[in-house]
Amino acid sequence: MSILEIKNLSLSFGGVTALQDVSFRVPENTVTTIIGPNGAGKTSLFNCISGFYKPQQGTISYQGEVLSGRIKPPQRASLGLARTFQNIALFRGMTVLDNIKLGAHVHMKSGLLGSLVYFGAARREEMMVRKDVERRIIDFLEIDHIRRQPVASLSYGLQKRVELARALAMQPTVLMLDEPVAGMNREEKEDMARFILDIREEWGITVLMVEHDMGMVMDISDHIAVLNFGQVVTEGLPADVQKNPEVIKAYLGNSDIDSLRTKLNPAGEAA
Amino acid sequence: MRIGDAKQTYESDEAIWTTATQKFWFALFLLALLVFPLLANSYLLYLGCLVGIAVISTTGLNILTGFTGLISLGQAGFMGVGGYTVAWLSLNTGLPFPITLLLAGLMAAAVGILVGLPSLRVKGLYLAIATLAASVFLHFIFAEWEPVTGGMGGLSLEPAHLFGFTFQSDFRMYFVIVPLAVLMVLAASNVFRTRIGRAFIAIRDRDISAEILGINLLHYKLMSFALSSFYAGVAGGLFAYFYRVVTPESFPLSMSIFYLAAVIVGGMGNLLGGILGAAFMTLIPEALKLLTSALTPFYPNAPVFMSPMLEIIFGALIVGFLIFEPHGLAEIWHRIRRFFRLWPFRT
Numbered sequence: 102m103s104i105l106e107i108k109n110l111s112l113s114f115g116g117v118t119a120l121q122d123v124s125f126r127v128p129e130n131t132v133t134t135i136i137g138p139n140g141a142g143k144t145s146l147f148n149c150i151s152g153f154y155k156p157q158q159g160t161i162s163y164q165g166e167v168l169s170g171r172i173k174p175p176q177r178a179s180l181g182l183a184r185t186f187q188n189i190a191l192f193r194g195m196t197v198l199d200n201i202k203l204g205a206h207v208h209m210k211s212g213l214l215g216s217l218v219y220f221g222a223a224r225r226e227e228m229m230v231r232k233d234v235e236r237r238i239i240d241f242l243e244i245d246h247i248r249r250q251p252v253a254s255l256s257y258g259l260q261k262r263v264e265l266a267r268a269l270a271m272q273p274t275v276l277m278l279d280e281p282v283a284g285m286n287r288e289e290k291e292d293m294a295r296f297i298l299d300i301r302e303e304w305g306i307t308v309l310m311v312e313h314d315m316g317m318v319m320d321i322s323d324h325i326a327v328l329n330f331g332q333v334v335t336e337g338l339p340a341d342v343q344k345n346p347e348v349i350k351a352y353l354g355n356s357d358i359d360s361l362r363t364k365l366n367p368a369g370e371a372a
Numbered sequence: 373m374r375i376g377d378a379k380q381t382y383e384s385d386e387a388i389w390t391t392a393t394q395k396f397w398f399a400l401f402l403l404a405l406l407v408f409p410l411l412a413n414s415y416l417l418y419l420g421c422l423v424g425i426a427v428i429s430t431t432g433l434n435i436l437t438g439f440t441g442l443i444s445l446g447q448a449g450f451m452g453v454g455g456y457t458v459a460w461l462s463l464n465t466g467l468p469f470p471i472t473l474l475l476a477g478l479m480a481a482a483v484g485i486l487v488g489l490p491s492l493r494v495k496g497l498y499l500a501i502a503t504l505a506a507s508v509f510l511h512f513i514f515a516e517w518e519p520v521t522g523g524m525g526g527l528s529l530e531p532a533h534l535f536g537f538t539f540q541s542d543f544r545m546y547f548v549i550v551p552l553a554v555l556m557v558l559a560a561s562n563v564f565r566t567r568i569g570r571a572f573i574a575i576r577d578r579d580i581s582a583e584i585l586g587i588n589l590l591h592y593k594l595m596s597f598a599l600s601s602f603y604a605g606v607a608g609g610l611f612a613y614f615y616r617v618v619t620p621e622s623f624p625l626s627m628s629i630f631y632l633a634a635v636i637v638g639g640m641g642n643l644l645g646g647i648l649g650a651a652f653m654t655l656i657p658e659a660l661k662l663l664t665s666a667l668t669p670f671y672p673n674a675p676v677f678m679s680p681m682l683e684i685i686f687g688a689l690i691v692g693f694l695i696f697e698p699h700g701l702a703e704i705w706h707r708i709r710r711f712f713r714l715w716p717f718r719t
Contacts, residue, residue: 175583175585175587192573192582199573202567203585207585231386267585
């Protein structure tokens with residue numbers, strides 16, 4: 102059963118076509134990855150799903166229901182669609198803890214009056230969120246040592262991790278990660294890959310990600326869709342996608358497939 | 373030097389004062405505020421009341437400009453709405469001051485929401501101009517809506533009263549203004565411990581990612597406008613009770629700039645900064661006047677020479693602070709605190 106289904110999606114800005122008749126599905130409780138060369142439309146697709154762009158054609162169905170253009174980004178967030186950004190979009194003036202707590206915003210109810218007096222229900226709610234964030238997220242992502250620090254003072258890898266924490270605090274059903282390991286060193290990448298797998302296995306969250314690091318993509322994905330020039334080239338299991346001549350062409354622009362196949366697949370599986 | 377930070381509960385970790393030392397100093401500060409009017413002469417008392425009013429209004433503007441990132445030049449207009457509401461209620465109803473001040477705040481909040489409506493589309497300097505237009509518009513209403521506002525002559529009002537007790541002197545007004553200022557600043561600091569305050573800061577820092585987290589931008593921007601104008605309205609109401617007259621010229625445009633400067637000099641997005649900024653902006657001109665009179669015995673010409681200089685010195689001080697301490701007075705305060713906390717070690 103697919104939790105997210107994209108059907109015949111087309112998006113263009115003036116004369117520039119970003120997405121053209123894109124269809125693919127995200128099976129429930131999988132790590133699904135969208136790959137493709139730069140400018141293929143991966144981030145545009147993410148922006149359509151989270152509601153920033155309105156596609157001219159096509160539908161996006163989430164849990165069996167079509168997300169119309171009238172459902173704005175904040176509502177999509179409360180429906181359980183969380184995401185991180187390619188160029189980290191944390192609140193730099195706040196501490197790590199406050200950033201993560203903001204993720205829980207949609208699940209909190211206290212109003213302005215409650216906030217002003219900070220008493221009773223408003224206070225209890227804040228404490229519950231704090232407890233939940235501490236035990237479920239900060240502990241899990243191993244960022245307890247930096248919880249008091251302002252985000253601006255952290256390294257790139259840690260900032261990415263805090264952004265993941267913030268998305269998890271939203272208690273999402275589908276977690277969209279835009280290049281979660283870009284610019285990280287090997288150790289940070291391994292950590293992130295482990296977190297992503299744990300998120301799927303232990304928390305039952307469906308992960309949809311865009312990523313360029315092929316090693317990681319092939320290792321942890323259950324399902325891959327390949328995008329090129331705004332169109333889906335193919336989708337399927339990592340092993341099948343790896344062997345697809347169209348994919349190799351999209352990446353390397355060469356028809357001498359046999360020699361390239363060995364390069365793309367250094368493990369040397371029989372071509 | 374303070375060592376260790378062994379908190380047992382999340383409640384104690386999220387408290388406004390996390391250490392006994394902080395609680396002690398705050399209690400001492402409250403005591404000083406209580407004792408001050410008993411010792412102060414009428415001039416100092418007058419200044420104390422003015423600072424109290426300025427603290428409330430600056431805190432309000434800080435919520436909007438410092439924490440939510442929406443620049444407003446309408447503060448004087450919102451204060452005017454509060455001032456006129458109190459004046460009108462005092463003349464036409466016999467309501468006691470807690471109710472008139474509350475209504476003044478609510479009225480200003482309603483006007484604030486209206487003025488805030490363009491803020492979803494208009495940002496930065498453009499929003500400043502939009503609020504400036506609103507301020508001019510409000511000024512026009514104060515001057516022209518004679519049956520209600522008394523036109524250019526304005527309105528004179530009765531002293532504030534509660535249960536038959538009237539607050540006609542500065543000494544008595546002090547006990548209305550200062551406790552209210554303390555309560556309102558504490559309420560503001562509560563807001564920034566909860567989801568609403570975080571949403572405000574999120575909008576300031578990165579509005580797109582605030583939206584992705586489920587924060588409805590228009591809703592929270594309007595809420596920030598309403599809250600900020602509520603503070604301005606209460607401050608304006610106190611202003612009316614304090615001077616017992618409101619005219620269109622009581623709330624000039626320069627007052628909006630005064631409060632914006634107080635927020636910037638004090639430290640944007642820092643409640644303590646708002647307090648320090650309000651005190652600084654209110655007291656420095658007075659201090660310069662005192663300096664002039666102190667110089668007069670030695671230089672008989674001092675008043676002639678100094679009176680045009682005052683504005684220049686005042687302006688230079690503000691520019692100086694912006695250059696040498698862009699994070700405002702609050703940052704100086706934090707540095708001093710850090711020094712004592714780390715003493716005798718330094719970092």
